[in-house]
Amino acid sequence: MILRIKNKIEQELISYIRNVDKAYSLSKISPLLYDSIQNFLSRKGKRIRPILFVLGYLGFAKKPASGLYKSALSLELLHDFTLVHDDIIDKSATRRGKPSMHEMLNKHLENYKKIKFTGQDLTIVIGDVMYAMALEAFLAIKENRLRKEIALKKLIRAAIYTGSGEFIELLSGAKNIDKISKEDIYKIYDLKTANYTFAAPLCMGALLGGAEKEQADIIFNLGIYLGRAFQIRDDCLGLFGKERETGKPNLTDLQEAKKQSLSGTLIIDRQKKMD
């Protein structure tokens, strides 16, 4: 069932990329803007967030509403926007096996002379456009408008917390490693990843599908724990897993002191934001 949902999401993503251009004439405004977004969105990914959104919905609704899959894409787009901004901050050269957005744009800018801006500058703006696209996609579902508003509030809350989590994670990098408590780490886990990757998608889907507030709250909390579990596993793999399997070098993390065993848990690795 999950594979079937994933396939539908992939199809929807292809239509979305085409339709968003029709709706907003992006390629007419700037072929570079549109091509860059298209390139990034077309890359392979786990699609975990839209899958959870659809699962949450189908757990309560009798049948899929029109626009359900486009709405689910909102979470993929929100994720993509955070990735392009994060990659600037982390100075990451690659993303999903290809150049990161700012790398792509810097490559393009090599053709220009005497410019006062960088691929990073353009990427800040592209990320902001993708953020708006995420919201546009969310509104596609034909569902009861009260439910839509409640689910949208969850999306907005997730976006506020994702940014806040990113903010405190950056600041925690400036702290002495001994000063970071287990609680600090869970706070970052919960705010930065668990909310918008697990809790919000499941809960938003459930609310749209007709879940009561109490049910949605339980699902949200379940999502937070799922998110923590995922991140601890991901960090263990990053530290002890074989590079061949994880696709990432593990020694580097330790060398850079990005991760250290601490109170039985681990500091998350900024580079390893899951795709």
Add this chain to the structure above:
Amino acid sequence: MILRIKNKIEQELISYIRNVDKAYSLSKISPLLYDSIQNFLSRKGKRIRPILFVLGYLGFAKKPASGLYKSALSLELLHDFTLVHDDIIDKSATRRGKPSMHEMLNKHLENYKKIKFTGQDLTIVIGDVMYAMALEAFLAIKENRLRKEIALKKLIRAAIYTGSGEFIELLSGAKNIDKISKEDIYKIYDLKTANYTFAAPLCMGALLGGAEKEQADIIFNLGIYLGRAFQIRDDCLGLFGKERETGKPNLTDLQEAKKQSLSGTLIIDRQKKMD
């Protein structure tokens, strides 16, 4: 009447800054995050966007709905988020008479040793949080949900076009000045400023207040022309106005070839985004 609306908006902004902390525990998550946002939002501004939003609404509704003024703040917050991101791109040290957001944060980071990130990095993330706050504020109005959804779509469209306009404006800086046509300039004017400063606020307010689609379209187009007029005037003042009156040096603009008389109009000055 406009002054009365502006006063109400100022009051609403003060409550908003306090209440958003209660709703999302921002100062508990990170005092630096909350204090920086509070500092920026509290600065003086013309509040032209929320004023137009309220005027658009009152032109059609019989009386102000509950939450109207909080909803109007969405446009101020959207503007504030674009300012903090723009100031990174433009390397602006000041904004609204005080240090720009990244300058403030860089100052704060002087207390830290051995950090791998900058105030600019933190500001990318703060901008993203303010973006979400704008959406949260918008949803406050107690109005018919269909109208809210239609108005929200206008807000999202404005956000997509503002980013796209910013993108092509940056790229136009790489073009030879002779290659930029009057149409290019109007395209930037319309996308980057006229839409979210004049057209969208008026039109969103009108739609929420009960305007029909045809009426809202006319109001939107009026807003685009108002926006063009404003920008041409603003550029003329920037070029020929006295520094004492405009608060900005005019010679610098010419020296940097940011503005040149061209086909009877002017290239907008990126630094002079109106507050």
